[in-house]
């Protein structure tokens with residue numbers, strides 16, 4: 239394991255994380271290409287280079303805009319660091335392989351969707367459409383074995399989550415449905431089952447802890463996208479190991 243490669247990937251992760259966060263914040267209200275350069279969301283002033291350094295600028299400015307002193311979203315440093323660590327971890331597990339490319343594409347999808355769902359309670363159609371095209375192309379070059387596993391995964395996800403939406407009346411939304419279906423296509427049937435199980439487990443655990451802390455009732459609404467994304471990453475990194483471990487318990 240080459241340490242300088244890990245360091246470079248971490249720095250790339252910080253920079254891309256900053257971009258993914260902006261995508262998640264701006265795609266839902268269609269301001270991604272409003273200005274060429276980065277700007278403050280409150281005073282709309284164009285940022286100088288010293289305000290654009292991931293994590294560092296946030297710490298130096300104590301999380302506030304230099305000019306208008308408005309709060310900069312905590313999501314910036316969190317998503318920058320998360321992306322940095324995920325880039326490194328992906329390389330650590332896969333090396334420079336086709337799986338590494340798949341990992342980066344998943345991160346590029348999951349970080350903006352997570353940000354958007356936390357801030358706006360929405361999973362933007364345009365993000366899902368854009369990445370659907372990319373993942374369909376990826377699976378043309380690197381198909382699952384067997385190739386139709388992608389379609390079984392997507393079809394199963396579509397029917398399962400649609401039934402849950404109809405039966406639960408508002409537990410999940412259409413954004414979640416499309417997001418799950420895309421992961422069904424990417425991972426195939428068995429890995430999708432694991433993904434679905436993990437996402438509901440994460441959501442339930444978080445829901446219980448959140449309700450305890452905030453003293454809210456069971457009706458408190460939390461966005462589900464972040465748990466789907468976290469489950470997808472778990473499946474990508476540890477899916478084979480977890481499924482093997484599960485099968486060994488029963489066979």
Ligand SMILES: [Zn+2]
Pocket residue numbers: 278279280281282283303304305306307308
């Ligand atoms: Zn400002």
